[in-house]
Amino acid sequence: MTVSASSSPAGSEASERDRRAPVARVLLPVAVLGAGVLAWHFVVRIYAIPPYVLPGPMLVAATLVQDWPILWQSLLTTLLTTAEGFAAAAVGGIVLALLFNQSKWLEHALLPYAIILQVTPVIAIAPLLLIYLPQQTAVVVCAWIVAFFPVLSNTTLGLNSVDRNLEGMFRLYGASRLQALRYLKLPAALPYILGGLRIAGGLSLIGAVVAEIAAGSAGAGSGLAYRIAESGYRLNIPRMFAALLLLSVAGIVIYMGLAAVSHLMLRRWHESALRKEN
Numbered sequence: 001m002t003v004s005a006s007s008s009p010a011g012s013e014a015s016e017r018d019r020r021a022p023v024a025r026v027l028l029p030v031a032v033l034g035a036g037v038l039a040w041h042f043v044v045r046i047y048a049i050p051p052y053v054l055p056g057p058m059l060v061a062a063t064l065v066q067d068w069p070i071l072w073q074s075l076l077t078t079l080l081t082t083a084e085g086f087a088a089a090a091v092g093g094i095v096l097a098l099l100f101n102q103s104k105w106l107e108h109a110l111l112p113y114a115i116i117l118q119v120t121p122v123i124a125i126a127p128l129l130l131i132y133l134p135q136q137t138a139v140v141v142c143a144w145i146v147a148f149f150p151v152l153s154n155t156t157l158g159l160n161s162v163d164r165n166l167e168g169m170f171r172l173y174g175a176s177r178l179q180a181l182r183y184l185k186l187p188a189a190l191p192y193i194l195g196g197l198r199i200a201g202g203l204s205l206i207g208a209v210v211a212e213i214a215a216g217s218a219g220a221g222s223g224l225a226y227r228i229a230e231s232g233y234r235l236n237i238p239r240m241f242a243a244l245l246l247l248s249v250a251g252i253v254i255y256m257g258l259a260a261v262s263h264l265m266l267r268r269w270h271e272s273a274l275r276k277e278n
Helices: 009-046 057-066 068-102 104-119 122-132 135-160 164-172 177-217 224-233 237-266
Strands: none
Touching: 009 057, 057 068, 057 237, 068 104, 068 135, 068 177, 068 224, 068 237, 104 135, 122 135, 122 177, 135 177, 164 177, 177 224, 177 237, 224 237
């Protein structure tokens, strides 16, 4: 008699592990976070560290509530800049990668300049952009510069990683370059594109923060990074920690949102999103 995997002890254990895995993925990080906050609280209390050196977590939470109107408006400004830079990087990176795939001459001509943009520190470019461009435009351009190259490189890699046998079969059946791009290369490159977008989401926030700090040092700015710099100048360290907390939460939400979109688009057919069978 053949015993199915689902009714065997091994199958039952695997099913139980599958049920516990999502809970563990949530509870373990929360437990580590709680332990870190408790350690932070007790260190501040035991050593009587003054708030202008290291505020306690309760004071940071109270400051977050008290200064919420100011921090919320600054957060919206930073998120708007991040979204604009991310959108420009996503569209520009994918379109340019498609052009590179269709023309190797164009790739050889322009790819070195894309690499230059990637390796040049944005903190060195931001003050120059603020001289020649309006403030908000310069900040968006900085966010675009940081996020652009991961989308371009990942999309290019995906388009160039198509199975050669499938590509040959498309040519054998007389498919045009546009048909091969639409029905073969783009679906094959989709996991790479989504991976590049996940990276670009966080990097666009970093670029926006760096540019806002540069804009703040130039005497203008209203984003969350500007509030952090302003709080540092005024030794308002609790507000600085509250603003940093909002930035961290924003980055986590951006990444999780893009990861969820990637999972929804790949869950039915790609190995990276399919549930592994034990």
